[in-house]
Amino acid sequence: MQSTSRRTxxxxxxxxxxxxxxxxxxFPSVTASKIRFYEEKGLITPQRTAAGYRQFRESDVERLRFVLALQRDHYLPLKVIREYLDAIDQGLTPQNLPSGVSIAPRMVSDEVLRELKGRTRRLTAEQLRSESGCGAELFDTMISYGLIASHEGSFDxxxxxxxQACTALAAHGLEPRHLRPFQAAADREFGLVERAVGPVSARKDSTAAMRAAESAREIAELCLSLHSALVQTRIAEMES
Structure with missing residues (x-):
């Protein structure tokens, strides 16, 4: 039978x-009434047509799979599952997620992804240390060398x-004092990017800032690719 799915x-x-x-x-036990119940509880939010009919997206289906699997395999209450989904919608990894449970890439709608892309998470010093695995001494040293800085008491x-990079490099004997050239190089590269997108950002139309930011990200990625290629060339010379 031909699918009646539409595209918005x-x-x-x-x-x-x-x-x-x-x-x-x-999930043989799933029913239309159960799906409507999950909607009432805020676990999914399907779109509605002008006539009031529900329209489910891929993200809604993946969220339903997530909810149904947690209920079937782990007997979790909806309150806990809702907390997991709230964390995912904020771009976070849920705490105490049962072993073996995966988060599908399409569980978050395109609208939420666009919102997350434009939003930077804020972390306390304790959160940054915990998530990066760095100790107090390394943390203080990174700040003293200007590798990281807080903004109004929090970090992005x-x-x-x-x-995370400094912590991993410290395991190889590279301390923050050895990494200051990277900060200087980053400042120089940013200057190049800023000059390159200057003509676009100077325009007065409403999309100028967005197009300048997109160009800046693209140029930055190319600079990183160039840097990596040059370093890999030197490493290859060591092997020859």
């Missing part, structure tokens, strides 16, 4: 019957990535 923009949408057809092989995801 670039996103396929399903009706509740089509969702059931996708889920019943793995970029600082976390720096801390």
């Amino acid at each position: 923009g670039a996103t396929a949408v399903l009706n509740i019957g089509e969702v059931l057809a996708q889920l019943t092989a793995d 995801d970029h600082a976390l990535k720096v801390a």
Whole structure:
């Protein structure tokens, strides 16, 4: 039988019957009323047509699989599952997630992904140290050498990535004092990027800032690729 799924923009949408057809092989007990109950509890939020009919996206189906599996295999209450989903919607890894439970990449809707992309997570010093695995002495040294800095008492995801890299490099005997050239190089590369996107960002139209940021990210990625290729060339010379 031909599928009646539609597409809204670039996103396929399903009706509740089509969702059931996708889920019943793995979850025979799932029903339309159960799906509507999960909606009432805020575990899924399907779109609605002008006539009020539900339209389910891939993210809704993946969330349903997640909920159904946790209930079937781990007997978890909906309150706990809701907390897991809330963490996922914030771009976080849920705490105390049962062993073997995976988070599907498409569990978060495109709208939430766009929101997360434009939002930077804030971490306390304790959270940054815990997530990066760095000790107090290394943490203080990174700050003293300007490798990470707090903003209004908190740190962002970029600082976390720096801390994670510094922690891993410290295991190889490279301390923050050895890494200051990277900070200087980053400042120089940012200057190049800033000059390259300057003409775009100077325009007065409403999309100028967005296009400048996209160009800056692309140029930065190319700079990183170039840097990596040059270092790999030197490593290859060691082997010859």
